[in-house]
Amino acid sequence: MSEEFVTLTENTGALKDKTIFITGASRGIGRAIALKCAADGANIVIAAKSAEPHPKLPGTIFSVAQEVESAGGKALALQVDVRDEQRVQEAMAQAADKFGGIDAVINNAGAINLSNVESTPPKRYDLMQDINSRAVYLTAHLAIPYLKKSDSAHILSLCPPLNLQPKWLGPFAPYALSKFGMTILSLGLAEELREAGVAVNTLWPRTLVATAAIEFAVGSREMFEQSRRPAIMADAAYEVLITKEAALSGCQLIDEELLVERGVKDFTDYAHNPDNAGDLTKDLFLD
Template sequence: MSEIEAFATLTKNTGALKGQTVFITGASRGIGRAIALKCAANGANIVIAAKSAQPHPKLPGTIFSVAEEVEALGGKALALQVDVREEEQVADALAQAAEKFGGIDAVVNNAGAINLTTVEDTPPKRYDLMQSINSRAVYLTAHLAMPYLKQSSPGHIISLSPPLNLQPKWLGPFAPYALSKFGMTILSLGLAEELRQAGISVSTLWPRTLVATAAIEFAVGGREMFEQSRKPTIMADAAYEILQTTTGELSGQQLIDEELLRARGVTDFSGYAHNPDNADQLTVDLFLDP
């Protein structure tokens, strides 16, 4: 059985997102890809907005391979090469998505840049990269997507950023990265209030534990840390819960995947572990206290 066949078997298709269009940045791999597949399996049109148009020798997955996976699950896909730092590219991608699918119902800010270094050890170019791909992209996509989201009922913006936690232990070691991620959260909190009357729900989502992605492998601690991580599907399931919440009750909230899923009735999390034998030996993610 292929991965997609297994995914289709394990995913309960409620059709809750049927006909909705979800615009996901950085959706060619990892958590973004998992969210795309989860939404596609539940009827959504998926816009895969990422830079990865060509295969990478160390990182499998492109916008086109994910589009094929989306369609294999019965969803409709639009693969667009987009750099979230570039206003014209983001604006053009949103316009193409709205034209193809008749609108945009949700934006998921998943694209990210990480460098866990101090101010002294962070080159200006790397600092600018993190600020532009992380916090600035939340502003840019929201600013450009608002006209489309205001036509949806209800619209959603989800940003993959942590709850605000200004303890020195999270700031001293890597303040530039922390600033970029907390900036995403602060913008989201402001957007939740700004867009409340428009019926657009804005929330943040962060994993309780490490998630087995390229960021963990290449920027945090190496592939061996996958043994202490969960699979991206837990974030996909949590994002899906947000997207199918139509009452606005989650707007303005800083959500943790495990806490949200527990609130929605999930009791067994062992299947999310990258290694089921280590399901009780997981590492808590950055910015969260044990």
């Protein structure tokens, strides 16, 4: 079973009948964003590779679709590899056909490997560039015609603010390049689409978030004790999506900072272990 999702900020109904296309939405942060938006009455396109249950990673596109429907939204479960141009194009068309358009694209799917250049095999390097930075280009390229027809269009990518200090580059430059590539593309898209009224933002967590990436790619499940739950990113993403008139477009956002601006004062319950809320670890790329 996937972790229970409990939202900690109020829903406004602003996303009712809006169509949100979320990559990698079968688990973790993507799933949390899907359920938060579904509770607001949104149509959720669950675009992820996970169609079959995994012994170590709970959640599939179909299980999340059921959760979306139970939360109050409408769901479309699509098996999508964000590296596959034709499949992404087909998925966009399927989403628009079913729901009448696309209002937001959330680039949540990601690949991580924290190794330096010498230790990173070419296949792993290519995987990170394709799933991280190239996917931002590809989803935007294919979604823009739909987004331009929306009166509240957003592209939101989960990537860090630019921070080119050597301490973040030396240990894992290939991964850093892929994530900063997402950010640079997002900054460029914000300018490119400003006159069209399409808001483009990046969002990154202040602390580690308890996901499979932390458990299997960064450290171990014990690191969850120094992490927050995916709900904090879901609540922050929701605040981005309900922001009108592209007021935040071009901003490189941090979940905690945005939520403070929106009135959240107590972050204790976001912690994976609320009793340990004062001893959390900052995420990568943040000083």
